[in-house]
Amino acid sequence: MYSKKVMEHFMEPHNVGEIEDADGIGEVGNAKCGDIMKMYIKIDGDIVSDIKFKTFGCASAIASSSIATDLIKGKTITDALALTNQDVVDSLDGLPPVKVHCSVLAEQAFKSAVKDYADKNNIDIPELRDFVPDEDHH
Amino acid sequence: MNKNIYFDNAATTFLDDAVYEAMKPYFEGHFGNPSSIYQYCQTAKQGITEAREQVAAGINASAGEIYFTSGGSESDNWAIIGTAFAKRSKGNHLITTKIEHHAVLHTIEYLEKKHGFTATYLDVDQEGLVNPEDLKKALTPETILVSVMLANNEIGTIQPVADLVQITKEYDPKIYFHTDAVQALGTIPLDVQALGVDLLTITAHKAYGPKGVGALYIKKGVVIDNLIHGGGQEKGKRAGTENVAGIVGFGKAAELFTADVVERNLKIKELRDHLINRATAEIEGIVINGSLEHRLPGNSNFSVKRIEGEALILSLDHYGIAASSGSACTSGSLDPSHVLLAIGLDHGTAHGSLRVSLGKDNTKEEIDFFIDKLILIAQKLRAISPL
Amino acid sequence: MIYLDNASTTGMTESSVAAVHTIMEKYWGNPSSLHRLGVEAEKVLKQARTIIADSLTVRAEEIIFTSGATESCNLFIRGIARSYKNRGQHMITTETEHPAVLKTMEDLAKEGYEITYLPVDSQGLISTDDLRQALRDDTIIVALMHVNNETGVIQPISDAGKIIKKESRAFFFVDGVQGYLKIPLSIEEAGIDAYAISAHKVHGPKGVGALYLRKNLVIDPLITGGGQERGLRSGTENTAGLAGFARAVQTLSQAQPKERSLLQKQREDFMARLKTEVPEIRVNGAQDLSSSPYIINLSLPKVQGETLLHGLEADQIYVSTGSACSGKSKVSRVLGAMKIPEQYLHGAIRISIGLLEWPDARQQQAVAESLKHIYARIR
Numbered sequence: 034m035y036s037k038k039v040m041e042h043f044m045e046p047h048n049v050g051e052i053e054d055a056d057g058i059g060e061v062g063n064a065k066c067g068d069i070m071k072m073y074i075k076i077d078g079d080i081v082s083d084i085k086f087k088t089f090g091c092a093s094a095i096a097s098s099s100i101a102t103d104l105i106k107g108k109t110i111t112d113a114l115a116l117t118n119q120d121v122v123d124s125l126d127g128l129p130p131v132k133v134h135c136s137v138l139a140e141q142a143f144k145s146a147v148k149d150y151a152d153k154n155n156i157d158i159p160e161l162r163d164f165v166p167d168e169d170h171h
Numbered sequence: 172m173n174k175n176i177y178f179d180n181a182a183t184t185f186l187d188d189a190v191y192e193a194m195k196p197y198f199e200g201h202f203g204n205p206s207s208i209y210q211y212c213q214t215a216k217q218g219i220t221e222a223r224e225q226v227a228a229g230i231n232a233s234a235g236e237i238y239f240t241s242g243g244s245e246s247d248n249w250a251i252i253g254t255a256f257a258k259r260s261k262g263n264h265l266i267t268t269k270i271e272h273h274a275v276l277h278t279i280e281y282l283e284k285k286h287g288f289t290a291t292y293l294d295v296d297q298e299g300l301v302n303p304e305d306l307k308k309a310l311t312p313e314t315i316l317v318s319v320m321l322a323n324n325e326i327g328t329i330q331p332v333a334d335l336v337q338i339t340k341e342y343d344p345k346i347y348f349h350t351d352a353v354q355a356l357g358t359i360p361l362d363v364q365a366l367g368v369d370l371l372t373i374t375a376h377k378a379y380g381p382k383g384v385g386a387l388y389i390k391k392g393v394v395i396d397n398l399i400h401g402g403g404q405e406k407g408k409r410a411g412t413e414n415v416a417g418i419v420g421f422g423k424a425a426e427l428f429t430a431d432v433v434e435r436n437l438k439i440k441e442l443r444d445h446l447i448n449r450a451t452a453e454i455e456g457i458v459i460n461g462s463l464e465h466r467l468p469g470n471s472n473f474s475v476k477r478i479e480g481e482a483l484i485l486s487l488d489h490y491g492i493a494a495s496s497g498s499a500c501t502s503g504s505l506d507p508s509h510v511l512l513a514i515g516l517d518h519g520t521a522h523g524s525l526r527v528s529l530g531k532d533n534t535k536e537e538i539d540f541f542i543d544k545l546i547l548i549a550q551k552l553r554a555i556s557p558l
Numbered sequence: 559m560i561y562l563d564n565a566s567t568t569g570m571t572e573s574s575v576a577a578v579h580t581i582m583e584k585y586w587g588n589p590s591s592l593h594r595l596g597v598e599a600e601k602v603l604k605q606a607r608t609i610i611a612d613s614l615t616v617r618a619e620e621i622i623f624t625s626g627a628t629e630s631c632n633l634f635i636r637g638i639a640r641s642y643k644n645r646g647q648h649m650i651t652t653e654t655e656h657p658a659v660l661k662t663m664e665d666l667a668k669e670g671y672e673i674t675y676l677p678v679d680s681q682g683l684i685s686t687d688d689l690r691q692a693l694r695d696d697t698i699i700v701a702l703m704h705v706n707n708e709t710g711v712i713q714p715i716s717d718a719g720k721i722i723k724k725e726s727r728a729f730f731f732v733d734g735v736q737g738y739l740k741i742p743l744s745i746e747e748a749g750i751d752a753y754a755i756s757a758h759k760v761h762g763p764k765g766v767g768a769l770y771l772r773k774n775l776v777i778d779p780l781i782t783g784g785g786q787e788r789g790l791r792s793g794t795e796n797t798a799g800l801a802g803f804a805r806a807v808q809t810l811s812q813a814q815p816k817e818r819s820l821l822q823k824q825r826e827d828f829m830a831r832l833k834t835e836v837p838e839i840r841v842n843g844a845q846d847l848s849s850s851p852y853i854i855n856l857s858l859p860k861v862q863g864e865t866l867l868h869g870l871e872a873d874q875i876y877v878s879t880g881s882a883c884s885g886k887s888k889v890s891r892v893l894g895a896m897k898i899p900e901q902y903l904h905g906a907i908r909i910s911i912g913l914l915e916w917p918d919a920r921q922q923q924a925v926a927e928s929l930k931h932i933y934a935r936i937r
Contacts, residue, residue: 179587182588198579241626248780376794400632401631411627412628413765414625491594492593494593
C-alpha cells in the first residue's frame with residue numbers, strides 16, 4: 034500500500050518534537066477526522082532555521098509531517114511556502130489516493146505556523162493573505 | 172526480530188492442510204461439471220452432497236436446508252433481498268441493528284433508497300447488545316424481516332438471537348428472522364434449531380476453509396426470491412456452475428470444527444483472557460471495547476488512547492504481527508468504525524481501535540511477544556502525538 | 559478417456575492448480591487487511607486483474623471479479639435495469655441465450671420490464687435487420703451471446719454493436735463465456751459495454767469469473783457490503799481462485815495462436831470422419847466461419863441424445879446433450895429456436911473441444927466408431 038519511503042519516515046520520523054521558544058506554531062486537523070498535525074518553527078532572518086512536529090494520525094500523516102519538515106528546514110520562508118503538498122507526495126514516492134489529504138495537512142500545518150509567526154510579528158506575507166486552513170478537507 | 176504472528180482471524184483464516192487435501196482431487200482430476208448427466212460427473216456431485224451434509228451437521232440443520240453461495244456477502248444479500256421481494260405484498264418494513272456487517276447494512280439501505288422499503292436500525296448498548304425491548308417496540312404489522320447478527324465481527328459481541336427470534340415470532344410468526352453467523356461459525360457451537368432462525372449466513376474462509384464459498388441456511392418451508400438467476404443449480408435457487416473444490420473444502424472445514432469447536436475454543440478463550448489482562452494491566456490508556464461476558468472466545472478489541480489505528484497496525488506489522496483496526500473491509504476508508512460509534516465511542520477514540528482476533532494455532536508466547544511490542548509502540552507513537 | 563465436454567467445464571492446467579495452491583498456502587490474507595499478508599493478497603489480486611484485462615485488451619480497472627459468469631450476467635443486466643430504469647424498461651435478447659441471461663430478464667419482466675426476443679434462423683444466427691427494427695428509444699440493454707454454448711454459432715457481434723451504438727442509446731452486453739480466448743473479438747471496435755467470462759471454461763478453477771465493464775459506466779451492484787471491486791461486487795475476494803484463473807489465461811495466451819482457417823479445417827476433418835462412419839449425422843447450426851471450431855452439435859434421427867451420450871460414455875468418451883446447466887430439460891430450447899427438423903430434435907449431442915489439445919486422429923476415429931456402433935444398436 035505504501036512506498037518504502039513512507040514506511041521509512043513512518044518508522045523513523047525526522048524532526049519529531051516541540052520547540053519551546055518557537056516563533057510560530059501551527060495546528061491543523063482534528064481527532065474526529067483522525068489526524069492532528071502540529072508544527073513548530075524557528076525563524077532566523079528569513080530562513081526557517083528549525084522545524085519540529087507532533088502528529089496524531091495514520092502512517093502517511095506521520096510520514097508526510099516528517100518529510101515536509103525535512104523539505105522546509107533551512108529554506109527561506111518564501112521558498113518553503115512555495116512547496117506544495119504535491120512536493121510532499123513526490124518526495125514520499127507517492128501516496129495512495131485516499132491518503133493524499135495527509136500531504137495537504139502537512140502543507141497547511143506549516144502555513145499555519147508561518148501565519149502565526151507573521152501575525153505575532155506584524156509581518157505581511159503576501160502568499161498567506163488569503164490563507165485559511167481547510168478544516169474539512171475530507 | 173521478525174515473527175509471523177497472525178492475529179487477524181476475524182478477517183480471514185489460513186486454510187487447514189486437511190482442507191486442501193480434501194479439495195485437491197477436485198482441482199486435479201474430478202473436473203466434471205456436476206450438472207452433466209454422465210457418470211464421470213457423479214464424483215463431483217457426490218463431493219457436493221457430502222459437503223452439504225457436513226456443513227448441515229455443523230449447524231444442526233438438514234442437508235436440504237443448505238444452499239451454497241460464493242460467500243457471506245452473497246448470502247446476506249440473498250437472504251435480505253430475497254425476503255424483501257418475496258414478502259413485499261405483506262409489508263415493506265425491515266429491522267436490523269446499527270452494528271451489522273456492511274453486507275447487511277448496505278443491502279438494507281439499498282432497499283430503502285431504491286425500492287421503497289423502510290427500515291429500523293436498533294441501537295445497541297455500550298457492550299454492543301441489542302435490548303429485546305427495543306425490538307418489541309420496533310415490530311410493526313408491516314415488518315417482514317428482522318436481521319440481527321449472531322456475533323459481531325469487530326467487537327465479538329454475541330447477541331441473544333434465540334430470545335430475539337422468540338419475540339419476533341410471538342409478534343408474528345410470518346416475519347422471517349435472518350442472522351449473519353459468519354463470525355460465529357467454527358468459533359462457538361451453532362445450532363439453527365435452538366436459535367429458531369429462518370435464514371442464517373455462513374462462510375468458509377473464517378473457519379479455516381477456502382475463500383469464495385459460503386452458504387445460506389434456508390429453513391424448510393421458508394420461501395425467498397432468488398438473487399442469482401440462470402441454470403437450475405442448488406435446487407433452482409442459486410444459479411451458476413458449482414465451485415466444487417471450494418464446496419468440498421467448506422465441507423471438510425465444517426467436519427473439522429464440528430468435531431472440536433468446544434475444546435478448540437476453551438483454549439482460545441484462555442489465551443484471549445490472558446491477552447486482555449496483560450494489555451489492560453500493563454498499558455496505560457487502553458480500554459476494552461464490547462462485552463466481556465457475551466463475547467466470541469477469540470475476539471478482543473481495544474481503544475488505545477492518543478494513537479491512531481492504522482499507525483498501530485503498521486507498527487505491529489513491522490514486528491511481524493498481523494492485527495486489524497476496524498473491519499478489514501472498510502480499512503481502506505477514512506471513516507471510523509460504525510460499530511465503535513454505535514457503542515458510544517467518540518470519533519477520536521474510534522480511530523484508535525485495535526482488533527486482535529485469535530485463531531486455533533495461536534500461542535501464549537505469541538501473545539506475550541505482542542504485548543511487549545505493543546508497549547514499545549504505544550510509547551513511541553504517543554511521543555509523536557500532540558494529544 | 560476422451561473428454562469432449564469442454565463447453566461444460568474444463569480440467570485445470572497444472573500451473574493453474576499450482577497457483578491456487580501457492581495462494582492458499584502462502585498468500586491467504588484478506589486483501590482488505592492493512593498488514594503484510596493483506597498487502598500481499600492485494601498484490602495477487604492486482605496481478606490477476608492485469609492479466610485478465612490484458613487478455614481482453616481492456617484496462618485493469620474495467621475488470622470486476624465475480625463468482626462466475628452467471629453472476630456476471632446477473633450483475634450487468636440487473637445492474638443496468640436498476641440504474642437506468644428511468645431511461646427505459648425495454649431489453650432485447652435472443653431465444654438462444656444462456657439461462658443466466660434469460661432467467662434474469664424474465665425475473666425483471668415481473669417488475670414490468672419488457673423483453674424482445676430476436677429470432678434465429680436455421681443456422682442459429684440473428685438477423686441484424688431484426689435487431690435494427692427491435693431497437694427503441696426506451697431500449698436499455700441488448701444482450702447477445704458471443705458463441706452459443708450448445709451449437710457454437712457465432713453471432714455477428716461487431717455488426718450488431720455498430721448498429722446498437724449508431725441507432726440507439728442501449729448498452730451492449732455480450733456473454734463471452736464460450737468465445738473468450740477462442741474467437742477473436744475487439745471489445746472496443748464492437749462497442750461492447752460489458753462482457754462476461756468464466757474461469758472454469760478456460761482451464762481455470764470453478765467459482766471465479768469476471769465482468770468487463772466499460773469505464774465510467776455506473777450500474778447498481780448485485781451484492782453490496784464491504785465495497786470490494788469498486789463497490790460493484792462486495793465480498794472477500796477469492797484470491798486463490800483468481801490467481802488460478804489468471805495463470806490459466808496466461809498459459810493459454812502464451813500458446814501459439816492457431817490460424818482460424820487451420821482450426822476450421824481441423825473441425826471439418828473431425829466432422830468428415832464422423833460422417834464417414836455415420837452418414838446419417840446432421841450437424842446443427844452454422845458450418846462456416848460463423849461457427850466456433852471448438853463446438854460441434856450433431857443429431858442422429860429418431861434417437862435420444864441421452865442414449866447416445868451414455869453409449870459413448872461406456873467407451874469412456876464424454877460429451878453432452880446440450881448445455882450442462884439445462885441438462886434436465888428433454889428438448890433443447892436452442893435447437894427448438896432454430897427449428898431443426900423434428901426427427902433430429904431429440905437426438906442431439908454436443909462435442910466440445912478445449913483450448914489445450916485437439917483430439918488426434920486416433921481419438922476422432924474412436925469417437926466415430928463408437929457412435930457408429932451405438933447407432934447401429936439403437937436405431
